[in-house]
Amino acid sequence: MSLQNHRAVIVGGTSGIGLATAKLFLSRGAQVIVASRSQEKVDAAVKDLGSAQGYALDFQDESQMNPFFEKIGDFDHLVVTATGGGSVNGPFGSLGIDVARAEFDGKFWGQYTTVKAALPYIKESGSITLTSGVLAARPTRGASTLVALNSAIEGFARVLAMDLAPIRVNVVSPGMVDTPVYSGMGMDTESLALMFQTVAQSLLIQHVANPKRSLRLTCTWRQTHTRPGLCFKSKVVQYWLVSKQLRVIPQQHLCLGAAADR
Numbered sequence: 001m002s003l004q005n006h007r008a009v010i011v012g013g014t015s016g017i018g019l020a021t022a023k024l025f026l027s028r029g030a031q032v033i034v035a036s037r038s039q040e041k042v043d044a045a046v047k048d049l050g051s052a053q054g055y056a057l058d059f060q061d062e063s064q065m066n067p068f069f070e071k072i073g074d075f076d077h078l079v080v081t082a083t084g085g086g087s088v089n090g091p092f093g094s095l096g097i098d099v100a101r102a103e104f105d106g107k108f109w110g111q112y113t114t115v116k117a118a119l120p121y122i123k124e125s126g127s128i129t130l131t132s133g134v135l136a137a138r139p140t141r142g143a144s145t146l147v148a149l150n151s152a153i154e155g156f157a158r159v160l161a162m163d164l165a166p167i168r169v170n171v172v173s174p175g176m177v178d179t180p181v182y183s184g185m186g187m188d189t190e191s192l193a194l195m196f197q198t199v200a201q202s203l204l205i206q207h208v209a210n211p212k213r214s215l216r217l218t219c220t221w222r223q224t225h226t227r228p229g230l231c232f233k234s235k236v237v238q239y240w241l242v243s244k245q246l247r248v249i250p251q252q253h254l255c256l257g258a259a260a261d262r
Helices: 016-027 040-050 062-071 097-121 142-162 180-185 189-201 211-223 251-256
Strands: 009-013 033-036 055-058 073-082 122-131 170-173 237-242
Touching: 009 016, 016 040, 016 189, 016 237, 033 040, 055 251, 073 097, 097 142, 097 170, 097 237, 122 142, 142 251
Parallel strands: 009 033, 009 073, 033 055, 073 122, 122 170
Antiparallel strands: 170 237
């Protein structure tokens, strides 16, 4: 289905899942606006995408948000893949509260503030897609802050789906996805490859997801009248569509990347 004449704003759309999502939107005929904190990344993404608009935007800075969306004007789809850049792990007793607050200030409050500022400009036929993380459903030892953070985003989205109807509100909850974010962890190429290989061996399909695999439902939701409440689970990537009702799609539909209203 064509997305001709649809406008999509992707905050965090200059790398990884966000950039891949922007490319797919463009391939379906949408007008795409990408934004991220780094002007250098914005310029590179706009050059890569060819016909997209790009803006430097720090979604943790509330003062930037309203002017940004005033400039953009009315649009159809908001996708937030920016995460704030943090990744804190460690025993609960040894983690400072200030560290936990900083994590929430980034990923949770950044997405919250983005939706708040964007809402007056999103069409009723449009959609909002947020990003949580698989730890919300599959917690691990030493990840108390990240589990709480991602669970908060999913809970937030469930209420938004009721409050903002008929706008569709969805959450993408990735597991480990091979994106540039891991390059910032200070690991060399060999160590990164070993980490991905180790994780892949624990997964049913024996490989780590890539951005293209993770974005397919993000764009599919935009172009179908997907019923609310769909829950997609995988050991690779978990997808949640949240709203007032619950309906489960058979797992083979996840493998096909389909979310059509059946």
